[in-house]
Each structure stands twice: as C-alpha cells, then as structure tokens.
Amino acid sequence: MPVLLSLDTFWPTTGMFPQEFIISFSALMSIGNVKILCSNVKGLCIEKSTKTDPVDFEPLVDTEFEHTEGQMQRDELKIPVTSACHLRFLIKSGFDHFCFHSYRQC
Numbered sequence: 001m002p003v004l005l006s007l008d009t010f011w012p013t014t015g016m017f018p019q020e021f022i023i024s025f026s027a028l029m030s031i032g033n034v035k036i037l038c039s040n041v042k043g044l045c046i047e048k049s050t051k052t053d054p055v056d057f058e059p060l061v062d063t064e065f066e067h068t069e070g071q072m073q074r075d076e077l078k079i080p081v082t083s084a085c086h087l088r089f090l091i092k093s094g095f096d097h098f099c100f101h102s103y104r105q106c
Contacts, residue, residue, distance in 0.1 A: 020090045022054050032081045034061070038073050041065050043092035046077065048084035057088050067095050 034046060043064050047057035061077045 017094065018090050018092045020088055022086055022088045024054060024086045025084070028083050028085050030081060031060075031079065031084055031087075033076055033078045034087075036073070036075045036077060038065070039071075040067075040095045041073060041091055042067070042094050045090040045092060046079075047088040047090065048082060049086040049088070050083055051085065054086040054088070057086075060084075060087075 028050065031048070036044070038044075043062075045062045046060045048060050049055060049057045060079050060082065063075070063077060065073045065075065
C-alpha cells in the first residue's frame with residue numbers, strides 16, 4: 001500500500017546537521033522505491049528496520065541531490081525490493097535552511 005503525504009504536509013528542519021525522522025508503518029511493508037519532494041536537501045540517507053520497534057536499521061540508499069535554486073527537488077530513489085516496518089530518513093547536509101516536504105513509498 002503506497003503512502004502519500006499531501007503537499008500541505010511537511011517537516012520543517014533548520015539548524016545543524018544531521019537531522020533525522022522515522023516513519024513507522026502498522027505492519028511490514030514491501031518497498032521498491034521512494035519518491036522524494038524536498039527543498040535545499042544536499043545529502044540524504046534512507047535506512048530500514050524490520051523489527052517491531054524502530055531499532056537495528058540497515059542502509060537502503062545514500063544519495064546527494066543537485067542544488068535547484070528556488071525549485072523543489074523531486075527524485076525517485078529506486079531500491080531493491082525489500083520489506084520494512086520503519087524507515088529512517090537521515091538528512092546529512094543541506095544547501096541552506098530547508099523543509100523536507102513529503103515522500104511517497106511505492
């Protein structure tokens with residue numbers, strides 16, 4: 001089941017890096033790619049956990065975005081199909097203060 005957050009839903013982040021947030025699903029989910037919509041994010045790492053609690057994360061993807069002055073960054077991060085109960089998004093660096101706007105898991 002895909003998860004889609006509306007464009008009105010976002011996580012504002014400012015200050016020092018790294019910053020992280022965890023998204024937990026109600027059950028084990030199959031994941032094949034993650035669509036990202038953000039602004040001013042430079043380095044992003046996504047990790048997964050298959051445990052009931054959000055522990056023992058394993059890396060899924062580590063990427064760097066291009067700077068898109070005044071534009072939203074949109075990307076689809078393809079990963080080998082896997083399962084996860086939790087996804088941890090680690091924003092390692094940014095081009096400026098930014099808001100991580102939304103994501104879609106497919």
